[in-house]
Structure formats: C-alpha cells, structure tokens
Amino acid sequence: MATFRTRWLLSVLLVNLWNYFSLAGPPVPPSRPKCYIPFDEKTDSVDINCSWETRPDPQIPTNYSLHWEPANTEEGHGISGTSLNGLIHRELFSNHGELRVWVQAKNQHGSAKSEEAVFNPADIMKPPPPKIHLSHQDTLEIEWSHPCDHLQLSVGPCRVQYRTEADQVWFEEKVGIGSSYTFDSPQPCTVYEFQVSCACGTGLTSDWSASLRIRSTEMAPVGLDIWQDCGTSPASFDCVLIWKNLSVSQACYFILGYEVIVSYKNGTAMLVNVSATEPRGQLVCDELQCQFTSSLKDVSSVSLSAYNAHGTTVPSYLATPIQDIEKNEQDIHLKMDEEYLTVSWDLPSQLSDNLKEYVVQYKQAGYPPGQGFDWIKVNKSQTTGIFKGHFKKYIPYQVSLFTVSNSSKFRHLSSAIGYSLQGTPSGVPSFKVYSIAATSVTLQWEPVPLLKQNGVILYYQIGVDRQNVYNVSASPQHENRTFELPRLSPGQEYEVWIRAVTVAGPGANATASFKTKHREDFDNLILTLLGIIILVLICCFLYSVCRGENKVCPLVHPCFNExxxxxxxxxxxxxxxxxxxxxxxxxxxxxxxxxxxxxxxxxxxxxxxxxxxxxxxxxxxxxxxxxxxxxxxxxxxxxxxxxxxxxxxxxxxxxxxxxxxxxxxxxxxxxxxxxxxxxxxxxxxxxxxxxxxxxxxxxxxxxxxxxxxxxxxx
Structure with missing residues (x-):
C-alpha cells in the first residue's frame, strides 16, 4: 500500500516539474505600442501617451520598459514598470523629426522586445471629442461643435454611430466635415443613442463623444398581426381570434384597449370594445400573444384595431370561411429539433395573382386555444418558414400551411405531425376479435391516441408468432382499423398480438386469444338445413296432392281431407x-x-x-x-x-x-x-x-x- 502511494506522489511531482519547466522561459513579446498626444487648449506642452497589450504570466513576475529614440540617432531613453502603458514627457522628445518607440518585457528566464512604432509627434495629435446636442425632435436631427475649430486647426471628417435602447450593436455612418446629422425613418416611440467622433486636418481621430439619448415622436401604434387558433384541427368551428403583442416601440408604450368588429354569416355585425386594463374575461394575454376569448363560430370576418392615447391603428382584417377549407392539396416537409422547426413546401407551377402570402402555423397537441401556438407569414415567392423556440421531446406538433388572398381569405393546403425527438409508442387501447371462421379471423383495434404515440406511427404489426407477421398501414385512409388474419387451422386456439411502430422502434404489444371453428360443424349445419328444406318440400307436395277426396289417398291422415x-x-x-x-x-x-x-x-x-x-x-x-x-x-x-x-x-x-x-x-x-x-x-x-x-x-x-x-x- 505504501509503495502505491509513493509511486502516485512521484508521478504528481514529475508532472508539476514538467509543467514548470515547459512554461518557464522568456516572456511573450508585447504588442506594438500605440501612442498619441492629447491636445490641450491651455498649453502646448503635452506628453505622449503610449499603451500596449500582452499576456503576462501571473506566476512569473514580469517587468515592462518603454523605450524611444530619434530615428536618425542612437541616443535613447527609457522608463520601466509593471503596467501596460507609459508616458514620454514633453521635454524628452522634439516635435520635429520621427521617433522610434518599442516595449521590452523581462523576467528571470529572459527578455522579449516588441515591434517598433515609428511616427512624427505632429501626426499623433488627437483632438478632444465633440459635444453634441439635439436639434429637431420630429426628425431626430443632432448637431455638434467641431473640436478643431477651437484649436485653430483645419477641420477633418467626422463619424456618427447609433443604436436603439434594446440593441447592443452600434451602426456607424461617415458624415464628412459637417457638424450635423439627420436620422432617417426612425421607429416611433423608440429610444436611440448617438455618438460622434471627429478628426482635424492632420493627426488622429478623437475618441467617441458621450452618448446622447433621444426618444422618437409618439404616435398611434402600428397594425396588428392577427390569426386564429383552431386547435389541432384546421377545419374546426371552435376557433378563437389571436394576435401577437406589439413591442414597446410599436405600441408607443401603452395600449389602452382594442376594438373588435365581428361580422356574422347572417349579415349582422357587432362592435366589441375590450379594455386592456380591465378585460373582464374577454381578453387573455401573455408575453407574446393575446386572444379574444369569444368563439368564431358562425363568423364570416373579423376586424381588429389597437388604440393608445395618440390614436388607433389601421384595422387588421381576417376573413374566416371555415366551411370553405378544402382537403390537403400540397405536401409539406418538416425538419425539427428542440430549438428550430423548419417547414418547407414546393412552389406552385403557376402563382395565383390573388395570392398575397403564406401562413405557417404549429400547434402543440393537448394545449387549449392560445397556448402552444405560433405562426409566421411568408412571402408568396418563398417556400420555407423557420420557427425558433423550445420544442419538447416526444410531444406532437400539428404543423399546417395556408394561403392568404389579397382579400384576406385563407385556404388550408396541408398539415403534418412533427416531433423534435421520437420514441417508441404506447400499446393500442383496445384489441379484440371481431368475427371467427374455420380458417380465418377478423381483428379490430383502436389506434394509439395522439398524445401517447411518442412519434409518427409508420404502421401496425399484427402476428400470431414470430414467423407470421403482417404490416398494416397507419394512414388516415385505413379508418376501419380491421384486418383479416388468414391461413389458420380449424378448431385450434391462437393468441394474436398487435403493436405500433415508429422510427424509434415497435411499442408495447396488445394480445387477444380465440379458437377457430370446426369445419365439420359447418358441414353438418349445411346438411341439416338441406334435409329440412327437402322435408318441407315433400310435405308441401303431399299436401297439394292429397288435399282432395279421401278416395285418392285413403291412408292419409284425416287432417289433409275435407x-x-x-x-x-x-x-x-x-x-x-x-x-x-x-x-x-x-x-x-x-x-x-x-x-x-x-x-x-x-x-x-x-x-x-x-x-x-x-x-x-x-x-x-x-x-x-x-x-x-x-x-x-x-x-x-x-x-x-x-x-x-x-x-x-x-x-x-x-x-x-x-x-x-x-x-x-x-x-x-x-x-x-x-x-x-x-x-x-x-x-x-x-x-x-x-x-x-x-x-x-x-x-x-x-x-x-x-x-x-x-x-x-x-
């Protein structure tokens, strides 16, 4: 036991020594120094600021030294320290002529030198950032004072960068030597940030100015994206109106309510004003969607508007001819994982002039209206729709494709079931013998419920043993769910099984037992029936012949006589x-x-x-x-x-x-x-x-x- 511990300690020591000697050595060379002279209006005596980058080893102390010398002499100066920046004082360099500047790193194992930076001190002058302010609120126009004007230097170009309050990425534009900038097409009710940087005729560009925050003009909210949720059946009559929530910029911060105009098939119409603050059960909203809780049964069309303190949106219109929804005409292809759902279809050979766009929707099975539901609208020239979300494993999602006309009427094209990950299905809920013959039997079963399929069922397997196995289609056309099991022996007991099969494999078996009929019983039944029929015919014949006088048939029973x-x-x-x-x-x-x-x-x-x-x-x-x-x-x-x-x-x-x-x-x-x-x-x-x-x-x-x-x- 002691020998094993000793060997283990020795191995750890060797590894540490190897790492130490492999890491030990001269430091990594620093980057080329970046130097500039900040312009001071009060004095011309300004030091040169230099900085560099490196990867210091915290276990090995490293010293850095900044060195410079005129380009035409070998007289040099230097300062040392542990920081990553340094100053070259004004009395140690001349404004005329070039300077060579470099950085040297040194530790106990050696030293390393950076590349040299060669520049003229007059060319590294950096003006201060400009000061900007808002000029016009409606058009988002900003202005600034150019720093070079105060320095009595020639004016150079300026740059502007901006972003919204919700974004993290800056967008940059060059504005030339001007001192103003107008932002085109701002989103209403949106907060923007602006920064400006300028340069003089010579020298470096200034740093970015402080951010200026501006809120665009408030106005009526934009139009709503509306659709209907009919559950997993696109042809259902029990649908609800649903729409996507507006962002803060789209809604201009506060939506006070909605106006819903419902037109019925009998020609009547009804205006419903739903308050966003006191919905009274007519409105249900979450972070992404809102729904109008009244059913759309017997409704021909719906118009929806949102309003705030500044006005009302343009009405969004949706015609709902549920009775005109046709059967599937076009196949759709699904590619699905836990994060993305991609739906694709073939573009028709001839696009209709009345076609406005496609709508692709998905509905999580088993969820009530307004939940587990989303849709996107796709341009009529495209054939792909992509959803991003969290799709659960083994849960069916009903994906449907619709076309929308210019008059906002829609038609259902196709539907398919998708899974982010498939598993083996559950057993069939009911499996029984429908009828029994001598050499065959008819079986009947109920399909596996959708929520228990755990995947797309490819087919059902029915068998008596491992050799005699039959594959039965699981397509919707096979609605009777019956199967005749042939080639059986008369008068024999059997146990038959059935199971559903997905791409993940077969599910649990459901069994049923029966005994086939004897063939001789069937033959005896036929002979008995034939005998009875012949006997009846004979009796009828005798009755018709012997119903006359008893002289013809004196031996016949008297009941046949008059x-x-x-x-x-x-x-x-x-x-x-x-x-x-x-x-x-x-x-x-x-x-x-x-x-x-x-x-x-x-x-x-x-x-x-x-x-x-x-x-x-x-x-x-x-x-x-x-x-x-x-x-x-x-x-x-x-x-x-x-x-x-x-x-x-x-x-x-x-x-x-x-x-x-x-x-x-x-x-x-x-x-x-x-x-x-x-x-x-x-x-x-x-x-x-x-x-x-x-x-x-x-x-x-x-x-x-x-x-x-x-x-x-x-």
Missing part, C-alpha cells in the same frame, strides 16, 4: 230450416260452414219394438233411403213451421219406406246426382226416394250418422 259434417251439430239444421220450401234450395249456402254436405233425415216416432220390427221388415240392401234432395240443402230445414208439420205428417204415412243408405252415397258432390234425385222425387211424389233398402247400417255410417232419437233431441 271436414266431415257432424249431424250432431244441430245448429246446422236450425239454420237451414227456413229453406225447405225454397225452389232454389240447391244453391243455398249455410252461414257458418262453407258448402256443407248434409242429407235430410226422416223423423219417425215409433216405439223401440216397432222400430225393431220395421227394421226386420226392411229388405233394402243399401240401408236407409237416400234423404238428400239438393247439393248442400235439406227440405227439413228449409221449410217454415207450417210446412214442417205437413212434411212430418206425410212422412209418417211412408214409414214403410224408411231406411238408411250407404254414407258414401249420402254425400252428393256433383250435379248429376242432384238432378237424378229431383227426377225420382217428382215421379214418386213422396218426401223420400229410395230404390234399395238394407236391414242394418254399416259400422262407418253408424259411427257418423245420428239416429232418429238423436235428431229429435236436436
């Missing part, structure tokens, strides 16, 4: 009782049932024993006598009360002819059977006509046809 009338429905007979004596009974139609097929039954009041004996005597194989007298009509129901009694009495006399007919013969569905029945009734003159009888009814007829007792009960 309804069989049930004689027990006694209301049918009651409704038909008024149609017995109607000669057109064959065209009667019942009220509640369409075209019923019924037969007239004979009512025989006999005892059960007599009924049985009558059945035994019956030899008609067909059963009951046919009772139908017309298609769909019965004599029993079509008669009135008197006719009904007569028919019943007549029918009692023909009991021996009572019988039952087969049920298939009881339903007369064609006109021939009706006609035949009418002929038989005319021949016999009886209520019943039958040619065949049978002792007992069939089982089918017994089931459906009522007995005489059942009819009487009705």
């Amino acid at each position: 309804k069989v009338p049930d004689p027990r429905n006694s209301h049918i007979f009651r409704q038909m009782k008024h149609q017995i004596n109607d000669p057109l009974a064959w065209i009667c139609i019942p009220v509640y049932e369409p075209h019923p097929k019924i037969s007239l039954l004979e009512i025989v009041e006999i005892q059960p024993r007599a009924f049985k004996s009558s059945l035994e005597k019956t030899s008609d194989p067909e059963g009951l006598t046919r009772l139908v007298v017309g298609d769909g009509c019965t004599q029993f129901d079509c008669q009135d009360d008197q006719g009904e009694d007569a028919v019943i009495a007549e029918c009692h006399r023909t009991d021996h002819r009572f019988g039952r007919e087969e049920y298939s013969k009881m339903i007369d569905s064609d006109e021939e059977r009706d006609k035949q029945q009418q002929e038989e009734e005319e021949d016999t003159g009886d209520c019943w006509s039958s040619s065949e009888e049978e002792p007992f009814p069939s089982g089918y007829e017994k089931h459906f046809m009522p007995t005489a007792l059942e009819v009487l009960e009705v």
